[in-house]
Amino acid sequence: MTDVTQFDSIIDRYERSEESLLAILQDFQREFHYVPEEGIRRLSEVMEVPESKIYAMGTFYKALSLTPRGRHTIKVCTGTACHLKGAPQILETLERELEVKRNGTTTDGEFTLECVNCVGACAMAPLTVIDEEYHGQTRSSKIMDIVKKRAES
Amino acid sequence: MGAINTIEQLEAYRQEIAAGIKADLPTVLVCFGTGCQANGARPVAEAFSDIIEEQGLELNVNIGIKTTGCHGYCENGPLVALQPQGILYLKVKPEDVAEIVEKTIRSGEVIERLIYQDKTTSDMVAEYSEIPFYKHQHRIALRNIGAIDPTNIDDYILAGGYSGLVKALGMKPDDIITEIEDSGLRGRGGGGFPTGTKWRSCVAVDSDVRYVMCNCDEGDPGAFMDRSIMEGDPHSVIEGMIIGALAMGSHTGYVYIRDEYPLAVKNLTSALEAAREKGLLGESILGSGFDFDIKISRGGGAFVCGESSALMRSVAGEVGEPRAKYIRSVERGLYDKPTVLNNVETWANVPEIIMKGAEWYAGLGTEGSKGTKVFSLVGKVNNTGLVEVPMGISIRELVENIGGGVLNGKKFKAVQTGGPSGGCIPERLSDLPVDFDSLTEAGSMMGSGGIIVMDEETCMVDVAKYFINFLVEESCGKCTPCRDGLPRMLDLLTDITEGRGGEEHVAMLEELCDLLTWGALCGLGTSAANPVLSTIKYFRDEYDAHIFDKKCPAGVCKELITYAIDPEACTGCRLCAKNCPQECITGERKEPHVIDTAECIKCGLCRDVCTFDAVRIS
Ligand SMILES: Cc1cc2nc3c(=O)[nH]c(=O)nc-3n(C[C@H](O)[C@H](O)[C@H](O)COP(=O)(O)O)c2cc1C
Ligand code: SF4
Ligand code: SF4
Ligand code: SF4
Ligand code: FES
Ligand code: FES
Numbered sequence: 155m156t157d158v159t160q161f162d163s164i165i166d167r168y169e170r171s172e173e174s175l176l177a178i179l180q181d182f183q184r185e186f187h188y189v190p191e192e193g194i195r196r197l198s199e200v201m202e203v204p205e206s207k208i209y210a211m212g213t214f215y216k217a218l219s220l221t222p223r224g225r226h227t228i229k230v231c232t233g234t235a236c237h238l239k240g241a242p243q244i245l246e247t248l249e250r251e252l253e254v255k256r257n258g259t260t261t262d263g264e265f266t267l268e269c270v271n272c273v274g275a276c277a278m279a280p281l282t283v284i285d286e287e288y289h290g291q292t293r294s295s296k297i298m299d300i301v302k303k304r305a306e307s
Numbered sequence: 308m309g310a311i312n313t314i315e316q317l318e319a320y321r322q323e324i325a326a327g328i329k330a331d332l333p334t335v336l337v338c339f340g341t342g343c344q345a346n347g348a349r350p351v352a353e354a355f356s357d358i359i360e361e362q363g364l365e366l367n368v369n370i371g372i373k374t375t376g377c378h379g380y381c382e383n384g385p386l387v388a389l390q391p392q393g394i395l396y397l398k399v400k401p402e403d404v405a406e407i408v409e410k411t412i413r414s415g416e417v418i419e420r421l422i423y424q425d426k427t428t429s430d431m432v433a434e435y436s437e438i439p440f441y442k443h444q445h446r447i448a449l450r451n452i453g454a455i456d457p458t459n460i461d462d463y464i465l466a467g468g469y470s471g472l473v474k475a476l477g478m479k480p481d482d483i484i485t486e487i488e489d490s491g492l493r494g495r496g497g498g499g500f501p502t503g504t505k506w507r508s509c510v511a512v513d514s515d516v517r518y519v520m521c522n523c524d525e526g527d528p529g530a531f532m533d534r535s536i537m538e539g540d541p542h543s544v545i546e547g548m549i550i551g552a553l554a555m556g557s558h559t560g561y562v563y564i565r566d567e568y569p570l571a572v573k574n575l576t577s578a579l580e581a582a583r584e585k586g587l588l589g590e591s592i593l594g595s596g597f598d599f600d601i602k603i604s605r606g607g608g609a610f611v612c613g614e615s616s617a618l619m620r621s622v623a624g625e626v627g628e629p630r631a632k633y634i635r636s637v638e639r640g641l642y643d644k645p646t647v648l649n650n651v652e653t654w655a656n657v658p659e660i661i662m663k664g665a666e667w668y669a670g671l672g673t674e675g676s677k678g679t680k681v682f683s684l685v686g687k688v689n690n691t692g693l694v695e696v697p698m699g700i701s702i703r704e705l706v707e708n709i710g711g712g713v714l715n716g717k718k719f720k721a722v723q724t725g726g727p728s729g730g731c732i733p734e735r736l737s738d739l740p741v742d743f744d745s746l747t748e749a750g751s752m753m754g755s756g757g758i759i760v761m762d763e764e765t766c767m768v769d770v771a772k773y774f775i776n777f778l779v780e781e782s783c784g785k786c787t788p789c790r791d792g793l794p795r796m797l798d799l800l801t802d803i804t805e806g807r808g809g810e811e812h813v814a815m816l817e818e819l820c821d822l823l824t825w826g827a828l829c830g831l832g833t834s835a836a837n838p839v840l841s842t843i844k845y846f847r848d849e850y851d852a853h854i855f856d857k858k859c860p861a862g863v864c865k866e867l868i869t870y871a872i873d874p875e876a877c878t879g880c881r882l883c884a885k886n887c888p889q890e891c892i893t894g895e896r897k898e899p900h901v902i903d904t905a906e907c908i909k910c911g912l913c914r915d916v917c918t919f920d921a922v923r924i925s
Contacts, residue, residue: 172624176607180566214626214783215607217566233528234723234759235685237773243911250888250910271610271777272528274535274568275342276683277381277691286569288345290381295886295915 161196179218187223224259224266226304231281233272239279243294251298310586312594314473324465332371333412336388339374340538341570342381351385354404376539378453379693380440388435395435396421426689426711440690443709447679448655449695452539457574460581463542469587471658475550476595483554489665491677496522496650497754499743505647509637510555512645517557519548520648523564524606524613527726530757532681532693533651537571541578547654550661552599560601563618610781614829615648628783629829652681672698676742686760687714702737706760717762725754727774728834730841750841766863767846768853772800774838789832792819805866808854862924865909869925874899876921883913
C-alpha cells in the first residue's frame with residue numbers, strides 16, 4: 155500500500171490543523187479497518203507533525219488500531235447493563251468457538267473480536283454489533299448462528 | 308426560504324410553517340433512533356411510505372410520515388406513534404403496516420396485539436401518555452424527542468424552537484447568566500456543578516477569546532441520554548450553546564462527541580448545517596451582529612476524555628490526558644483560553660429555562676437539586692429505557708412505578724448509580740430521594756444518570772470487580788495511585804471472586820481506596836473507590852460469603868459455583884446436551900439429564916437454552 159493518494163483524499167477533507175488529526179485517523183480506521191503505517195507517515199508529512207506524536211495517539215485512543223483487522227468485526231458490548239444481562243457468557247462463547255481472544259483476529263483473518271463499553275442501546279442489552287449491524291437481546295446460545303450468517307453474507 | 312435576518316422574520320417563518328400544516332392530518336411517527344433501527348425500524352418506515360404513496364390518491368387521505376429520535380423505550384422497538392390519536396404501537400413489523408393504515412388511521416380502531424400490556428397487571432394501554440413508563444415523566448430536556456424529526460429544522464422551530472434564543476437576544480448577557488443562576492440548574496454530566504456559577508466565573512476572566520463546549524462523550528457504560536438527545540433533538544443543544552455563547556461573549560463552540568454514536572454525529576452535523584442556512588449560526592445571528600459557530604470533534608473512545616481537561620486536549624489534537632486539578636478550565640481551558648464545558652443535557656435545558664424563566668424551573672425538584680433529570684433505567688427491570696422525572700423522586704418510584712418492578716419477579720437487591728464513579732445503593736434505602744446530594748451522602752453519585760437495577764442474581768463483588776476492571780482499562784496511567792493502585796485492587800477482587808480471598812483482602816482494598824481518593828490526579832481515580840466502598844459497606848455479607856464460605860450467593864462467580872440439573876424439572880428434551888460444548892450432559896430422552904461437573908466449563912449454555920428452567924446454579 156504505497157499509493158499516497160488514498161490517504162490524501164481523506165486528509166484533504168479536513169483543515170490543515172492539529173485539531174483534525176484524530177478525525178483523520180478515525181477516517182483511516184473506517185476506510186482501512188486499521189491505521190496503516192504508510193498513512194501515519196503521509197499524515198506526518200502533510201501536517202508537519204512528528205510521526206511519534208501520531209503513534210502516541212494511535213495507541214492512546216481505543217477506536218484506533220495499528221494492526222490490520224479481520225474482514226468482519228464483532229463487537230460485544232461489555233457495558234454495565236450488558237454485563238449484568240449475560241455479556242460475559244457471549245464473549246466466552248465467541249472466544250471459545252472462534253478460537254480467538256478478545257481484541258484478537260482469527261487466524262484466517264475472518265473475524266476480529268472486540269469489546270466496547272456501551273453502544274448506547276442498553277435497553278436492548280445484551281448487545282452485539284457485527285460490522286455495523288446491531289443485535290439486541292443476544293443470547294450466548296444464538297450468537298454463533300448470527301456470526302455464521304454474517305460470514306456468509 | 309434562505310437565511311432569517313431578524314427576530315420578526317423568525318416568528319413570521321414559524322407561522323408560515325404552521326399554516327402549511329393541516330391540523331387534522333394523521334401523522335405516523337416512526338422511531339428512528341439507534342435502538343429502533345437495530346430492531347428493524349427502517350423497513351417499517353418504508354412500508355408506510357409505500358402504502359401512503361399507493362393509497363394516497365385513491366383514498367384521498369393525506370398521511371404524513373415522520374422519523375423521530377429515540378423515545379427511550381428501545382426495548383420495545385420499533386415504535387410507531389400515531390397522531391392525532393396519540394396511540395403508541397410497540398414491536399411493529401412491516402407486515403403490520405397495512406393493518407395499521409386500514410384499521411387505526413382510517414377507522415380509528417386500536418390493534419390490541421400491538422399496544423402496551425403491563426407485565427404485572429396485564430392491563431392493556433393504547434394511549435402514549437397513559438403508559439406507566441411515560442405517565443410519571445416530566446419532560447424538559449427530552450421535550451421534543453419522539454415528536455419531531457431531528458433532521459428537519461422546521462419541526463423544531465414549529466415546536467417553539469429558537470424562541471429561547473430570540474428572548475436571550477433581547478436580554479443583557481449578564482441577565483442571561485443571572486437567569487441560569489437563579490434557576491438552580493446544576494451540570495448534568497456528573498459533578499453537579501452549578502451552571503450559572505460556572506458561566507459567571509468564566510466571564511470574570513479577562514480575555515478576548517473564550518470557548519463554549521459540549522460534552523457528548525458519554526463514557527458511563529450504561530447511560531444513553533446524551534446519545535438520545537443528540538440524535539433526537541440536536542437543535543435544543545445548539546440553541547442552548549448559542550445562548551451560552553451570547554451570555555459569555557464566545558464566538559466559537561465545540562461539541563465533543565463519541566465516534567461510537569454514528570447516528571448522533573450525523574444528525575448533529577445536519578442540524579448544524581440547517582442552522583447555518585437559516586442564519587441561526589454563523590455571522591450576525593438573526594441580524595443581531597453577534598457571531599457564533601460550532602465545530603464537531605469526534606472522540607476516540609477513551610473514558611478519561613470525558614474529563615474536562617483531557618477532553619480539551621483531545622479536541623486540540625493531542626493525547627487526552629488530564630492535567631493538574633488546580634488549573635480551572637473556566638480560566639485556562641481550550642488553548643489556554645477561558646472555556647465553559649457543559650454536558651449535552653445541561654445545554655438542552657438552557658433554552659427552556661430562558662423561555663419559561665428561572666422561577667418555573669426552580670419550582671421543580673428539591674432544595675439542592677432543581678429541575679428534572681433524565682435517567683437511563685436499565686438492568687434487571689421490566690421497563691427499561693430513558694425517563695425524565697423531577698429530581699427527588701425516590702429510587703422505589705423509579706424502579707417500581709416507572710420501571711414496572713424487577714424482571715421475572717426476582718428480588719430487587721440494589722441500584723447502581725453514577726457508573727464507574729458511583730456506587731451501589733441497597734434495596735432497603737430505596738426511599739432515598741434521587742438528587743445530587745442524597746446520592747453522594749449514600750456513598751454513590753448522580754453521575755450522568757445511569758440507574759442500573761440489580762436483582763438477587765447479581766453478585767455485588769462481581770459488580771465491584773467489573774467497575775475496577777473497567778477503570779484499569781481506561782486509566783491513562785499518568786499518575787501512580789491510579790496506574791498502580793487500580794490493578795492491585797483488581798487482583799484483590801479477583802482473588803475474592805475466585806475463592807482465594809482472606810480477611811485481609813477487604814482491609815487492603817479499603818486502604819487502596821483511600822490512596823486513590825486522596826492521591827489521584829483526576830476524577831477517574833479519585834472516585835474509583837465508590838464502587839468498592841459502597842459494596843463493602845452495604846453488602847459485606849456477600850464479601851464474607853466469598854471469603855469464608857467460598858460461595859457466591861448470587862451464583863455468578865464461576866470458580867465458586869456448580870451447574871446441576873433439577874431432576875424434578877427436567878423433561879429430558881435433550882436440548883442442553885445438544886448445545887453443551889463439552890458434551891458433558893448425559894441422559895436418555897424423556898429422562899432427567901445429568902451434568903458431569905468434572906468436565907463442565909461453566910459456560911452457561913445449558914441454562915440459556917433450557918426452556919423448563921431445570922438447570923440450577925449452586
Ligand atoms: C473520568 C471522567 C469522565 C467523565 N465523563 C464525562 C462524560 O462522558 N460526559 C460528561 O458530560 N461529563 C463527563 N465528566 C465530567 C466532566 O469532566 C465535566 O465535569 C462536565 O462535562 C461538565 O459539564 P456539566 O457541568 O454540565 O455537568 C467526566 C469526568 C471524569 C473525571
Ligand atoms: S487518575 Fe487515572 S485517569 Fe486520572 S490522570 Fe491519574 S492515571 Fe490518568
Ligand atoms: S434442556 Fe432442560 S429440560 Fe431439556 S434436558 Fe436439558 S435440563 Fe432437561
Ligand atoms: S455449563 Fe456449559 S459446559 Fe457445563 S454442562 Fe452446561 S453447557 Fe455443558
Ligand atoms: S451497556 Fe451495552 S448498550 Fe449500554
Ligand atoms: S431508538 Fe426507538 S425508542 Fe429508543
